[in-house]
Amino acid sequence: MSIKMSWEEFARSMGVEPQILENKEARLLKQFVMDLKFPTHCQGCQGLDLNNPNPVHHPSYELTPACNHDCIFCYSNVAVKLGKAPKPGYYGWDNPYAITVSQYGEPLLSPRIVEVNKMLRERFPNARLDLQTNGSLLTEELWEKLDFDLVMISLDAASREKHLRITNADTFDAVVNALKIVGSDKSVRSVVRTIFMPGINDEDIPKIAELAASLGIDEMMLQPLTIHELNVERLKKAGLDFDSAESVREFLKAAMEAKKHIDVRISGCQLAIYRTMDPLALFSARRVARDVVPIVKRERNVP
Numbered sequence: 001m002s003i004k005m006s007w008e009e010f011a012r013s014m015g016v017e018p019q020i021l022e023n024k025e026a027r028l029l030k031q032f033v034m035d036l037k038f039p040t041h042c043q044g045c046q047g048l049d050l051n052n053p054n055p056v057h058h059p060s061y062e063l064t065p066a067c068n069h070d071c072i073f074c075y076s077n078v079a080v081k082l083g084k085a086p087k088p089g090y091y092g093w094d095n096p097y098a099i100t101v102s103q104y105g106e107p108l109l110s111p112r113i114v115e116v117n118k119m120l121r122e123r124f125p126n127a128r129l130d131l132q133t134n135g136s137l138l139t140e141e142l143w144e145k146l147d148f149d150l151v152m153i154s155l156d157a158a159s160r161e162k163h164l165r166i167t168n169a170d171t172f173d174a175v176v177n178a179l180k181i182v183g184s185d186k187s188v189r190s191v192v193r194t195i196f197m198p199g200i201n202d203e204d205i206p207k208i209a210e211l212a213a214s215l216g217i218d219e220m221m222l223q224p225l226t227i228h229e230l231n232v233e234r235l236k237k238a239g240l241d242f243d244s245a246e247s248v249r250e251f252l253k254a255a256m257e258a259k260k261h262i263d264v265r266i267s268g269c270q271l272a273i274y275r276t277m278d279p280l281a282l283f284s285a286r287r288v289a290r291d292v293v294p295i296v297k298r299e300r301n302v303p
Helices: 007-013 024-035 075-081 113-123 160-167 172-183 205-214 229-238 248-258 268-274 279-284
Strands: 060-062 089-091 098-101 128-133 150-154 189-196 219-224 264-266 300-302
Touching: 024 248, 024 279, 075 229, 098 113, 113 128, 150 172, 160 172, 172 189, 172 205, 189 205, 189 248, 205 219, 205 248, 219 248, 248 264, 248 279, 264 268
Parallel strands: 060 098, 098 128, 128 150, 150 189, 189 219, 219 264
Antiparallel strands: 060 089, 089 300
């Protein structure tokens, strides 16, 4: 007659005290994810609801697809080259939680920025208004005319030289000045928006976080890289580590380093998913983000 034993009992019968193997780094990553807050920009976005089968980004007002930067990773440039950039106008619905100005191009290039800002405030008085900009054209004079609740300024390098290599624009000092302008105004939520590009700017990320914090910026929104087909050669030439760029573990480790200096947050829709994963799955997960054409999934309603 055979005697059934659990694996723990069998191990002890052999004189071995059973132990559960544990990946300490995986456990730390999981705890880090559970402790993270959702980005302020993502609050109110459909992507936070994992029960929504087809979530879309909250509304945006597009002013222009043009930009004074030519970033090596930019989806907006890809859309322009493929003739898929959205026309100017409002892409959304009535009673939005938030509106972004804008997802494509550099909004501060448009002479209508102040006019549109005022129009949106009057038309949607209860909506949070978010400005997404590279910051290079922001001045004290212009800032006094604007009325946003949240400002995201893109910065992907911690030095003038690397900023030039990534953006093809010698505007590092102007962007830092924009961070200083916005960071000193505590009536708005200020965010530095940084793209994780291992092999290119992974060593810069904690330095950007430290710089932004020193200028009074409230939050860093660290985002993973989506690799568009037209940008592959440029990214390869710049030294992108494509394997690490798809590693959730490497992305979260970069966020952990930045967290030492600033309130770092990661894309809300991804954070919502990562929170559901067990530590080992999170540790080994890969985010294969390849795309050809970026598409706006919302209808254009206002010219």
